[in-house]
Amino acid sequence: MPLLHYCCxxxxxxxxxxxxxxxxxTQNLKSIDEALVKGKLxxxxxxxxxxxxxxKPDEVMLQFIATTLQRYSVKLQRYxxxxxxxxxxxxxxxxxxxxxxLGCRRTDPGxxxxxxxxxxxxxxxxxxxxxxxLDWSYHDVWNYLRSRQLPYCSLYDQGYTxxxxxxxxxxxxxxxxxxxxxxxxxxxxxxxxxxxxxxxANREDTQLVNRTRQHHQNP
Numbered sequence: 001m002p003l004l005h006y007c008c009x010x011x012x013x014x015x016x017x018x019x020x021x022x023x024x025x026t027q028n029l030k031s032i033d034e035a036l037v038k039g040k041l042x043x044x045x046x047x048x049x050x051x052x053x054x055x056k057p058d059e060v061m062l063q064f065i066a067t068t069l070q071r072y073s074v075k076l077q078r079y080x081x082x083x084x085x086x087x088x089x090x091x092x093x094x095x096x097x098x099x100x101x102l103g104c105r106r107t108d109p110g111x112x113x114x115x116x117x118x119x120x121x122x123x124x125x126x127x128x129x130x131x132x133x134l135d136w137s138y139h140d141v142w143n144y145l146r147s148r149q150l151p152y153c154s155l156y157d158q159g160y161t162x163x164x165x166x167x168x169x170x171x172x173x174x175x176x177x178x179x180x181x182x183x184x185x186x187x188x189x190x191x192x193x194x195x196x197x198x199x200x201a202n203r204e205d206t207q208l209v210n211r212t213r214q215h216h217q218n219p
Contacts, residue, residue, distance in 0.1 A: 060154060064151075064153040068151070084125075087124065091125050091127070098127065099127060099128035099129070100127055100128075100129060101131075101132060103131075103133055104133070104134065105134060106135060107138070107199075114134055115134075116130070116131055116132075116134050117129070117131075137196055138196035142190070142191040146191060156189060158171065159171030159172055159175045159187025159188065159189075160172065160190060160202060161175065161200070161201070161202055162199050162200045162203060169203060172193065174193060175187050175188040175189075176188075
């Protein structure tokens with residue numbers, strides 16, 4: 001029975017899963033922060049009173065998730081709803097779990113004060129959070145993936161540098177460049193981004209996301 005849960009996403013920092021799987025026995029992968037994305041999407045639809053268009057077909061991510069699970073022999077369990085409730089549901093099913101890995105980096109919003117190991121905040125389930133990539137940079141992640149020829153979601157070869165809210169993520173304008181051979185503007189792959197501070201330059205509709213979060217916290 002697992003004592004540790006992996007909480008990773010499909011973007012490059014899911015390298016955390018790859019690193020952990022080489023040092024720990026095979027465990028269940030709890031796709032908890034996918035529940036957060038799903039929850040925010042539903043909240044956004046409630047505010048707009050209409051369906052929110054996805055920026056890319058789900059098949060792209062689903063296929064990458066499927067191949068990743070097969071590669072590492074991991075069982076995936078999905079949870080829908082707000083992140084806190086999803087964590088509580090996961091622990092109700094497996095109360096022996098004491099810690100979880102997350103792919104947060106210090107440059108992520110709200111992560112500057114994190115430490116490599118720290119308990120969840122007050123009001124959350126009692127769990128130790130482990131951040132193996134906390135002090136990795138954007139380029140560290142890409143150097144690790146490419147030097148080891150590890151697979152990653154194909155959206156990163158299409159100009160996406162950060163996959164977040166499905167309704168607000170676009171190709172990163174910093175990667176738009178003129179290709180002399182093709183004679184037109186194209187989006188370069190994510191690993192060619194020179195300034196890692198522009199990793200989230202493709203996120204849009206920030207005000208809508210903030211309103212969504214406020215609506216969820218104050219129904």
